[in-house]
């Protein structure tokens with residue numbers, strides 16, 4: 001997993017999405033273009049697999065931190081679903097990558113004669129919602145239990161608000177990221193010895209991921225720190241491209257930022273990150289800004305001057321967009337930082353020769369378990385309690401050895417075990433919320449349920465030898481691959 005995830009996922013998947021129309025070899029997923037509106041149910045029938053458990057859908061408008069990549073965004077749907085198979089054992093033929101093609105505002109793509117998508121400017125939110133209404137209904141009509149994961153939409157809040165109580169769906173960037181970062185923060189905050197009420201958090205980036213993460217951490221501070229909503233909210237300072245988000249900044253704030261907008265700035269506006277840091281003196285600094293290198297030496301040194309164990313999470317992807325590297329964070333904090341990044345970084349050799357491993361605060365630690373837990377429980381909805389449980393079970397899944405080594409996330413090579421634990425948490429939350437519908441799991445204790453989950457995981461090393469007799473789906477899949485050149489197998 002340690003070797004393969006950087007290839008099928010961040011950072012290399014980002015490059016694949018950028019070059020998608022040039023490296024295209026086979027569809028690998030479903031392309032739903034605007035011109036098929038009114039006909040999406042028929043188009044979706046073209047997908048050859050009878051059973052689909054889960055799909056990842058993007059509109060390609062904000063792929064990692066790389067911006068609008070049009071239909072090239074399907075690479076991220078494919079990459080995420082490859083991780084569903086690798087991390088949670090969802091059978092590959094039961095996964096469906098989707099890109100909806102509503103145009104692109106990327107001039108490079110519009111002028112590229114090899115671009116595979118529709119050559120038109122991206123349509124607005126109203127058209128998108130109409131298209132999504134039709135797609136959601138068509139997916140559910142064909143596969144009634146399908147789980148729909150929304151991924152890398154530029155503005156994902158309206159679809160989440162509209163569909164979360166209607167369909168079995170979740171938004172990975174708001175909810176999955178919120179959960180995975182919360183898990184890292186739970187473990188990191190323990191290591192600082194500073195109580196939640198005395199933490200101060202600055203977020204560079206107030207988009208879907210930034211606000212999603214801030215909301216989840218706020219929930220934890222309310223629960224664990226016995227804080228009121230207002231007391232917890234006041235610990236958060238969000239910074240976007242215009243500076244600190246305040247009520248009197250003079251621009252119309254997007255709806256999702258309002259919850260964290262400050263009113264205690266006495267008319268003063270803080271434009272740069274440096275100014276915000278001087279004002280807040282935070283103990284925690286999060287990067288979800290897509291601005292590579294934004295946490296430069298001066299910023300990191302300031303963080304080191306405010307607390308003994310500064311928490312610095314440069315979470316933007318891919319590596320080129322990371323707000324700083326692990327090496328920089330270690331060097332400029334005198335090796336005291338508690339660190340996690342969205343994309344992988346190499347280990348760091350400290351002055352005393354000890355090797356330190358960076359944490360990877362990436363939603364890949366939770367979305368496979370959220371999907372698997374939903375499949376196992378046969379839950380009809382994915383609610384906030386299920387998302388929160390994924391964070392709690394991830395946080396508590398570290399082994400003693402990992403804790404002794406100072407890790408805040410489990411080692412990636414254990415991801416299958418970890419995903420089973422996360423799935424367990426999701427199932428338990430579904431049961432608590434009366435959403436679970438699988439009669440087989442009623443009354444199972446935790447150990448039995450974890451074994452049950454693991455038993456349902458597809459194991460690629462156990463492909464049956466007589467595939468044509470035992471599993472026609474697998475046979476079809478294999479033969480379709482055999483039409484490719486040998487080198488691609």
Ligand SMILES: NC(=O)C1=CN([C@@H]2O[C@H](COP(=O)(O)OP(=O)(O)OC[C@H]3O[C@@H](n4cnc5c(N)ncnc54)[C@H](O)[C@@H]3O)[C@@H](O)[C@H]2O)C=CC1
Nearest residue numbers: 064065177205206207208209240241289316317342362363
């Ligand atoms: N580690 C993980 O698991 C995840 C990481 N991400 C990463 O987070 C980043 C942001 O994703 P979204 O929030 O969905 O994007 P978004 O486009 O919704 O938000 C980006 C935010 O950054 C702000 N920003 C842009 N330029 C800035 C500047 N110069 N200074 C300060 N703020 C600036 C924008 O105003 C906006 O608030 C991406 O790089 C993405 O790859 C997203 C989801 C999961």
Ligand SMILES: CC(=O)C(=O)O
Nearest residue numbers: 064152173317362363
């Ligand atoms: C990891 C992820 O979902 C993102 O960077 O958008």
Ligand SMILES: [Mg+2]
Nearest residue numbers: 151152172173
């Ligand atoms: Mg994403």
